[in-house]
Amino acid sequence: MPKELIAEEDESVVIGMWRGPSEMPTYKLTYFDLKGLGEPIRMILTYMGQEFEERRIPLEEWPATKGTIKYGKVPILDVDGKRMYQAQAILRFLAKKAKLAGDNDLEAYEIDSIVGVITDLISLYVPLWQITDPKEKEEFIAKFKKESIPYYLNELDEIAGKNNGYLANGKLSWADLFFHGWVETLEGLISTEIVKQYPNMLLGREKVYSTPGIKEWIANRPKSL
């Protein structure tokens, strides 16, 4: 409603409406009832001390819901009524506010680059969601554990070894939240503890999990894969 119209009715209401949204932005996250690509966003919001609402779509409702969402993908984030799409674009936007996106262009590149590597790993496991045949599923998981995980985790662990457990620039960034938020879903899906096998990555996880805001979130978050 235009400001002027309300002002004619009741000046005090105008002030309330005008000030409210700009002082306290509202965040609403829509994702599956999973950690996955939603968890890094939840982590960064809690790191920022930002309250948010959640809509968790049950997996069985997704086929019917997909068509109603632009681009047919989640997560989406509504910020003061503006709808934001694409997990990494949302994360990078929030990370700048949270000072987790690097202090200069080269640091931002290091973060983006490692996020790209993680994305490559994610793209290799995504087909697993579509496999229904138990034998085929078992074979996929065996191959993924034998090939993809060591290939990527050895690299990531070496990087974390040079960065105090973090994935870029020797300090916490949204790349850490992206990996450690997501990887728990992978671990659950293939019933394998991955991170514990890589000491530098494990150190990174412990640092992320004990970061103020994130620590409280992890202690209180809903149980999900």
Add this chain to the structure above:
Amino acid sequence: MPKELIAEEDESVVIGMWRGPSEMPTYKLTYFDLKGLGEPIRMILTYMGQEFEERRIPLEEWPATKGTIKYGKVPILDVDGKRMYQAQAILRFLAKKAKLAGDNDLEAYEIDSIVGVITDLISLYVPLWQITDPKEKEEFIAKFKKESIPYYLNELDEIAGKNNGYLANGKLSWADLFFHGWVETLEGLISTEIVKQYPNMLLGREKVYSTPGIKEWIANRPKSL
């Protein structure tokens, strides 16, 4: 070699070595002999007026080369001896130098978001490279043309219609180079002119192609898919 050591030998050499690399950075792009994900990088470098060397790996040499490259992926960009990985991370880094990454965080988000949407489209066509059976290939292409292209191109064309043919913020950004550099490879691979069917995207292509630097590159670039 430390500056001091050379200085003891010959002061004039020091000045030459010191000044050279910082004034004229060297760029070397390694990719396939394709447009694909390399072309947006080539476009942004020519837009910047930046000379660069190229190593174009013939597709038949890739299986033997892949193992020698960290993360097993191209493009990679060597900048003054620093090796950079991941097409989007490289593009975002260069785009900041070129002022094609948005003027503020919200503009940067709009670019990142649409790049994410284009990435989703790219991920749907990637399996095509692995299909060898002609009938299977034909079926894949038919489905891709019937489903994926209209789904994504209708959205992109609507966005371009609101942005003077561009994909974000009503002005040229690296999202435009990302799409228009890559899509020619898709068009060649499926022997179909896609962009011409979408008037606002076609306007965007014409604007990208006539941008100083990129225009000269397109007129003189090596022929490739």
